[in-house]
Amino acid sequence: MIETVVQVDLPADEALRIRKLRLQPEDGGNGRRISVVTGIHGDELEGQYVCYKLSDYIQKNTDCLRGTVDIYPALNPFGIDSITRGIPAFDLDMNRIFPGSAEGDMNEYLAAQIVRDVAGSDLVFDIHASNIFLTEVPQIRINELHADRLLPYAKEANVDFIWIHGASTVLESTFAHSLNTADTPTLVVEMGVGMRITQSYGDQLFAGIVHLMKRLGVWDGEDFDVRTPVVSADNDDVCFLNASASGIFLKDVNHGAALRTGDLIGRIVNPLTGAVIDEIKSPADGWLFTIREYPVVSEGSLLGRILYGKESSV
């Protein structure tokens, strides 16, 4: 059943609705609930495929459903519709306004109603796709404050990598942080790249979601095997590669590559002069779990991330 989570009227003959699909057995089920949420950032579309695939799969096998699955494919419908990362007209990152406020402005109100609706789920997936600049291997990012609670779920989500990162005040206003502090376990998935859909990654995460549905008693159908992810809990074992100069970045390896010290990752070139401005080489042995996709870089632009001393999980 499609339900409207929150609705507001707009000035020119339009209503903004954030909707979800609720899937349940006819008798309402056992009360357990998994929520799959995406589209906070309007330029990240990898979650669209996951929502579609999950919805299609469950609706074809409803007899196996024991609990509730709520699918929220578009928390920022304006952004998705206008290729805008944030909330258009407000130039605002929607993932910096949670938990919102019922008495606040339109966006704060939307945020508050979304949190109210999702809260209480036994597990939430918040699916992101990095941004238009970077491609990521399928991974889950966990704030160290919530690691004890989330790590057991994350390990069974069929991702390649789990990155436990330090707490930061700025991140306190994210959707996931608001729910995690309100005792609703929420996993932030980052995979693929902005403005594109990588179906193989979607299939991989789909299998992880179904597997966790089964573990949580929401699902009694087919199960999928899940891979063992690499886990990084030490901020010093992730190396950030930033551009030393402005130019056009040409990548020489893909994300997921196993690197040896000195391997060429890519080059920054100047098409005006024909010169190679910099060659980016791996500073150590490791696993390239992020690589820059968008070619134009300025000094400082992120080009990649390497997990030292690891190869890959597969």
Added chain:
Amino acid sequence: MEKKVLFEIKALYRDDFRVTGYSFGQGEKAACIVGSMRGNENQQLYCCSQLVRKLRELEAAGRIREGKEILVVPCVNPYSMNIKKRFWSIDNTDINRMFPGYDAGETTQRIAGGLFETVKDYRYGLQFASFYMPGRFVPHIRVMKTGFEDVELAKQFGFPYVLLHTPRPFDTATLNYNWQIWETKAFSIYTTTTEEIDRVSARQAVESVLNFLRKAGAIDYDGFEGYVSKVVSTEEMVTVRNRSAGFFEGKAEAGEHVRRDQVLACIADCYEGEVIGEIRSPIDGTLLFAHAEPRVYQNTAVYKIIPEREEW
């Protein structure tokens, strides 16, 4: 006056990115004034340009105090200014959410870091700030509560109001907040506008800054004394919101004293023209902020009112 490049990034096709500063006098790093950080902050840039002009005259007249240095940085983001984009040209990040910055990080972290490296050593830090909502303000000084804030000093500007603001999570990455963490006395100056230039308000702001610099012992100046500032915390302010979306017809302006139940604005249906909502003041007070755009969304904070107090 010495014009100097504080931070620079070489570009591929554009001119090099430069943050330029103007320094007056020599000696102790007395005060630093920062202007626009976003591409739409015309008023903030304009205020700094007028301040540079005034300080240059004062310096020529020998009125910068011996052993004091004042730095003005009119614009931290000329790239966005020149292409009329509010945030950073390529990734839309906001430099004023990147402090204290990081010299090995992303581009806007490097810009913030490069600027902060210079400005963190000043005794007083002043920033011409803007608000994200479209509208007009009563000129005021905003001070963030960090434990290092100095309200008495904020009154020295002679602005009508000093607003005490409790930082929210994203405020911790602003210049003002980090200045205070590094023990610079920091003040954000809000004039009336952002995109539109209000010369009267800018003149008042420049006079106030000069007034402050005089009281801080950095310049000799015969200026006006200004107002006796009233101190208000942001929690005390009353926000008035419209219920329906539609055309916004304001009937009261920032700075106006309003009475309880007074009609502040009407909302009209965008297709049919009928008035569908009336916004009334819930209290007696002064309008600190008034919305100024033709249309409003539901529940927009269209007015912010400073409640009237007995002792005023």
